[in-house]
Every structure is written in structure tokens, then in C-alpha cells.
Amino acid sequence: MGNLSVKPVKVGICGLGTVGGGTFNVLQRNAEEIARRAGRGITVAQIAMRSANPQCDITGIPTTNDVFEVACNPDIEIVIELIGGYTLAKELVLKAIDNGKHVVTANKALIAVHGNEIFARAREKGVIVAFEAAVAGGIPVIKAIREGLAANRINWLAGIINGTGNFILTEMREKGRAFEDVLKEAQALGYAEADPTFDVEGIDAAHKLTILASIAFGIPLQFDKAYTEGITRLTTADVNYAEALGYRIKHLGVARRTEAGIELRVHPTLIPADRLIANVNGVMNAVMVNGDAVGSTLYYGAGAGMEPTASAVVADLVDVVRALTTDPTNRVPHLAFQPDALSDHPILPIEQCESAYYLRIQAKDHPGVLAQVASILSERGINIESIMQKEAEEQDGLVPMILVTHRVVEARIIEAIAAMEALDGVTSPVIRLRVEQLN
Numbered sequence: 001m002g003n004l005s006v007k008p009v010k011v012g013i014c015g016l017g018t019v020g021g022g023t024f025n026v027l028q029r030n031a032e033e034i035a036r037r038a039g040r041g042i043t044v045a046q047i048a049m050r051s052a053n054p055q056c057d058i059t060g061i062p063t064t065n066d067v068f069e070v071a072c073n074p075d076i077e078i079v080i081e082l083i084g085g086y087t088l089a090k091e092l093v094l095k096a097i098d099n100g101k102h103v104v105t106a107n108k109a110l111i112a113v114h115g116n117e118i119f120a121r122a123r124e125k126g127v128i129v130a131f132e133a134a135v136a137g138g139i140p141v142i143k144a145i146r147e148g149l150a151a152n153r154i155n156w157l158a159g160i161i162n163g164t165g166n167f168i169l170t171e172m173r174e175k176g177r178a179f180e181d182v183l184k185e186a187q188a189l190g191y192a193e194a195d196p197t198f199d200v201e202g203i204d205a206a207h208k209l210t211i212l213a214s215i216a217f218g219i220p221l222q223f224d225k226a227y228t229e230g231i232t233r234l235t236t237a238d239v240n241y242a243e244a245l246g247y248r249i250k251h252l253g254v255a256r257r258t259e260a261g262i263e264l265r266v267h268p269t270l271i272p273a274d275r276l277i278a279n280v281n282g283v284m285n286a287v288m289v290n291g292d293a294v295g296s297t298l299y300y301g302a303g304a305g306m307e308p309t310a311s312a313v314v315a316d317l318v319d320v321v322r323a324l325t326t327d328p329t330n331r332v333p334h335l336a337f338q339p340d341a342l343s344d345h346p347i348l349p350i351e352q353c354e355s356a357y358y359l360r361i362q363a364k365d366h367p368g369v370l371a372q373v374a375s376i377l378s379e380r381g382i383n384i385e386s387i388m389q390k391e392a393e394e395q396d397g398l399v400p401m402i403l404v405t406h407r408v409v410e411a412r413i414i415e416a417i418a419a420m421e422a423l424d425g426v427t428s429p430v431i432r433l434r435v436e437q438l439n
Contacts, residue, residue, distance in 0.1 A: 008041030009321050012070035014092060015082035016049035019106050019133070021056045022310030023080060027317075028057075034314065038321040046070050055306075071095040078320055080313060081105040090114050093129070097121050102324075104316045106133035106309055112207035112223040115214075119334040126328040130316035135208040136161055136285045138308030139301040140315065145215050145289060146336040152291025154216040156256035158438055161208045163283035163303045164192045164199035165231055165251040169268075170281040173239050173248065179232060191283060201230035202251065202266035209253035212287070213264050217257055217345065218337030222264070225347035229267035238360060238431060241402050242270050245386060247358075247435070248278040254436060261348040270358050270404075270435040276300075277438065288438060296438075351411040356385065356435035361401045361420060362428050365392045369425035370401060376419045377405065380412045398427060404435060 013020055027034065027042060035041045047058060048067040064070065071079055071092055079096040081103060083089050089110050096103050097118070105111065111118070111131050122129045132142045136159070145154065160166050164186055171182040183200065186192040198204040206226040214221045231251050242249050247270035256263040271278040276298055280286040285303025290296045302308035323331050333339055363369040370389065377384060383406040390400045405413070417430045 006040045008043040009077050010043050010045035010075050011078040012046040012076040013080045014048045014067045014070050016047055016053045018306050019309045020082040021053040022306035023313045024056050026310045026314050038318045045076055046073055067092045078102045097125050097127055102127045102320045103129045105131050108134035108207040112210040115221040128320050130320055132316045133309050133312035135211050137303040138311045139299045141287045141299045146332055149291050152293045155290045157212055157216055157289045159253045159287035160250050160280050161253050161285055162199055162205040167191055167283045176236050200232055202228035205253045205266045213255035215336040218343050220342055222347050227265040227350040231268050234268055246273050248273050261346040263353045264347050268433055275438055354407050354409050356407045357405045357413050358433040358435050359403045360431040362398045363401050364425045365397050365399050372423055376416050380416050382408050
């Protein structure tokens with residue numbers, strides 16, 4: 001069996017919560033298979049945890065409640081960071097790197113915000129920081145882009161990369177429930193945190209999108225430039241109108257390369273209902289990647305959870321063990337491109353991004369409003385793809401007008417909406433959602 005006589009690699013796990021517990025259990029259960037793949041055994045030599053995980057039998061394994069003890073343990077070669085958050089995690093990772101240890105992490109916030117600094121330090125020390133589990137849980141999408149699609153110039157990628165948000169939208173569509181109502185259930189089911197801001201406002205998705213864009217286009221991580229829009233204001237009315245027009249609404253992360261710069265945005269998006277990604281429901285994740293040679297590829301699976309995320313953590317661990325003996329300059333670079341070859345292609349502000357738009361206008365029931373709206377759009381060179389006008393609603397006598405436009409730069413739509421809202425015949429704000437064909 002190759003050189004399994006080599007002594008096992010000793011790893012330290014920091015954090016024995018959901019993902020930490022899953023990682024420990026997968027390592028124990030599949031120890032033999034993992035050793036066959038890695039070329040040597042992997043032993044958990046120490047665990048740092050705040051409290052015991054009843055799902056893990058850690059009998060006989062040294063434990064501590066101080067993560068820095070693991071980072072400084074001379075026997076440990078690889079530190080697995082699963083404590084989450086920014087501050088402590090960042091100190092822990094940098095301390096492990098300074099001590100010459102490789103790091104495996106599932107922490108997307110840490111990588112998206114501090115990754116440039118962490119990777120630079122890792123390079124100085126000749127160690128690897130692996131982060132497959134930080135994006136889309138068990139789906140090996142980072143590996144696919146960094147290695148499998150290395151031949152391609154990536155044109156764009158689009159992902160449903162937050163399971164909580166996708167669960168909420170799925171329930172709104174399938175059962176006609178209101179956002180607030182489903183959010184409460186998601187919290188009860190443990191899909192959403194007590195403070196759901198990161199999930200429902202698109203911040204979590206933006207962390208992941210930042211990482212995907214960086215490895216797709218060979219740019220530094222620039223989380224602060226990502227545009228985020230949440231799903232808190234979505235109504236069942238818009239979900240239903242979208243459906244009637246042949247679309248599904250998904251909370252999508254989009255990264256696209258253009259001549260002018262790179263689009264990096266997370267927002268509710270209408271997608272044609274027959275696209276595979278439009279049919280990704282519940283807490284599942286999916287990422288579509290479009291490359292010039294390969295065309296579109298789709299990666300689908302569980303985006304969170306104990307064992308799916310552990311699957312990615314342990315895969316990274318196997319990669320690191322396989323690479324322990326390689327010369328650092330021959331490893332797959334952290335951000336897929338050689339570090340001195342990253343591009344400074346700018347991230348575009350949202351006003352310069354291009355998309356098609358769904359507009360819902362509440363008009364008073366008198367003639368001529370539609371004509372005024374149409375002329376506002378045509379004056380700005382915005383073409384209408386489809387129009388749907390509903391009967392006046394009983395209680396307020398307003399007529400909902402729904403338009404879908406062709407692709408246009410956002411700045412022009414912003415102007416057009418301001419002009420519509422200034423019309424006498426239009427009440428209340430115009431609802432605007434972006435539309436992506438993804439073909």
C-alpha cells in the first residue's frame with residue numbers, strides 16, 4: 001500500500017461545533033479510505049473546544065479550551081480552523097502560519113475580508129491555507145474552478161450560495177407565504193441565526209462570491225466592493241408575477257467579467273424557470289460557471305450541514321497531506337493564479353453594471369399612464385421585452401403594470417424609475433428587480 005509505513009500526519013481541530021464535529025467523525029469513520037488517498041494516516045492529535053459535542057466520541061484525545069495551544073503545539077503539522085468569526089479566527093490562523101503549520105478553514109468571512117493578508121503570510125512561510133469548505137459547503141466548486149477549469153477564460157459565474165435565503169424563497173413560491181413568516185420558521189428549524197442579517201441581506205453570499213470571483217478572474221479579494229441587496233422586501237405578489245412571466249426569483253450572486261471591469265453583486269434575481277439553477281430549491285446550493293472553452297457547467301449539492309461541509313474540510317486535509325512533500329512553488333496557488341500575476345481589473349460600481357430589469361408600477365386607473373411610461377423608457381434607449389397589465393385591484397383602484405426590459409446599464413434604469421415616480425399617474429415607489437438569462 002505505497003508508503004503507509006510513514007508515520008501519520010498529526011492535525012489539530014479548533015472548534016468542535018457542527019462542522020468540527022462532522023469533520024472529526026468523518027476522519028474517524030473513513031480513516032482507512034482517507035489514508036489510501038492521502039498516502040499516509042491522519043490522526044487528530046488535539047482538539048480545542050468550548051464544550052463537548054455529544055455526537056463525537058473523543059475518548060483519549062487531548063483537549064484544551066485555548067485554540068492557541070493547538071497553533072503552538074510542536075507535534076501538529078496542520079491546524080483546522082472551524083471556530084468562525086473574524087477576530088479570534090484571524091489571530092489563530094496567523095499564529096499557526098507563523099509556527100510553520102498548514103491551515104484548513106471553512107471560514108468564508110475570514111477569507112473574503114482578510115484573505116489577501118493571510119495568503120501573503122502563508123507564502124512567506126511556505127505553508128498552504130486551504131478553504132474549499134468556505135464556499136458552498138460540500139460542493140467542490142473552488143477545486144473545479146482552480147484546477148478543473150484552468151484551461152478556460154471564465155466569462156461569468158452565478159450562484160445560489162446561501163441556503164437560508166433559498167429556503168425562504170422556495171417556501172414563498174411554493175406555498176405563497178410571506179417573507180417574515182418563513183423567516184421565523186427557518187429560525188425555528190435552525191437554518192437561520194437569531195440575527196439573520198448575514199443570510200437575508202446577502203452578506204454571507206457576498207463573502208462567498210468574493211472568493212469565487214477572485215479565483216475565477218485572478219483578482220485580489222475585494223469584499224468591500226461587492227454590491228449586496230437582500231430579500232427582506234420581496235413580496236409574494238412579485239414572486240407570482242415573475243412566475244406568470246416564466247421566471248423564478250432566486251437570491252443570486254453574480255460575478256461577470258466585462259471590458260470595463262468586473263461585476264460583483266448579490267441580489268434577488270429573476271431567472272427563466274426552465275434553467276436548471278432556477279429549480280434548485282430548499283437549502284440546496286448551486287453554482288454555474290461559464291468558461292470560453294467549456295461553456296456552462298453547474299455544480300449542485302448541500303451548501304451547509306455537518307457532514308457535507310466536513311466532506312470539503314477533509315478533502316482539503318487530504319490535499320494538504322499529499323502536498324506536504326512538494327516544493328511550495330509547485331503547489332496550486334491559493335487564488336488559482338500565480339500571486340504575482342493577479343490582475344487589477346477594477347470592480348464596477350452597481351450603476352455601471354448591466355442587467356435586464358423587472359419593473360412593477362402601481363398606476364392610477366386612467367388612460368395614458370402606460371404611454372408615458374413607455375416613452376420614459378424609449379427616451380433613455382431602454383427596450384421593453386414584455387408587458388403585463390393586471391385588472392385594477394379592488395381596495396385602492398390601482399392597476400399594477402409589470403414590465404421586463406432588455407439589458408441596460410443600471411444608471412439608465414435608475415433615471416427612468418425616478419422619472420416614472422414623478423408622474424401624476426404613478427403612486428408609491430416602482431418595484432425593481434434584476435433579470436438574468438444565464439444562457
